[in-house]
Amino acid sequence: MSIIDWSPAYTVNNAALDAQHQEIFSIINELHSSLLSHDKRQDAFAVAIRELLEHARMHFADEERQMLAVNYPDLREHQAAHAELIRKALEIEKRPKETSESIGPELLGFLIIEWVVMHILVDDKKFAPYLKH
Numbered sequence: 001m002s003i004i005d006w007s008p009a010y011t012v013n014n015a016a017l018d019a020q021h022q023e024i025f026s027i028i029n030e031l032h033s034s035l036l037s038h039d040k041r042q043d044a045f046a047v048a049i050r051e052l053l054e055h056a057r058m059h060f061a062d063e064e065r066q067m068l069a070v071n072y073p074d075l076r077e078h079q080a081a082h083a084e085l086i087r088k089a090l091e092i093e094k095r096p097k098e099t100s101e102s103i104g105p106e107l108l109g110f111l112i113i114e115w116v117v118m119h120i121l122v123d124d125k126k127f128a129p130y131l132k133h
Contacts, residue, residue, distance in 0.1 A: 003032040
């Protein structure tokens with residue numbers, strides 16, 4: 001069961017970046033599924049978090065390269081937003097070895113509100129007009 005589904009509202013009208021955003025949605029849904037199944041294996045949840053962080057770093061680097069190529073005027077602010085998202089995700093990941101049930105809801109809330117809603121729908125939409133399709 002998905003907690004969040006991709007829709008055209010999330011597009012930045014760039015096939016590569018949209019595909020990467022869709023992968024973030026998939027990872028969020030995997031994290032959610034592991035919580036719903038009450039998977040007690042800490043390592044399963046930790047693997048999903050690491051996958052998210054690896055994907056995010058690659059995605060942010062791609063976004064920033066494209067922004068640099070089109071001389072996006074708010075590149076520095078966007079880079080700072082990326083750094084803050086990574087910092088917060090790492091903060092959650094590095095907490096003492098707790099069960100996924102204790103950090104899972106907070107992580108999902110962070111990913112959906114701050115990452116998808118605030119970052120993709122607000123910050124990324126600001127540079128969409130600058131991107132080459």
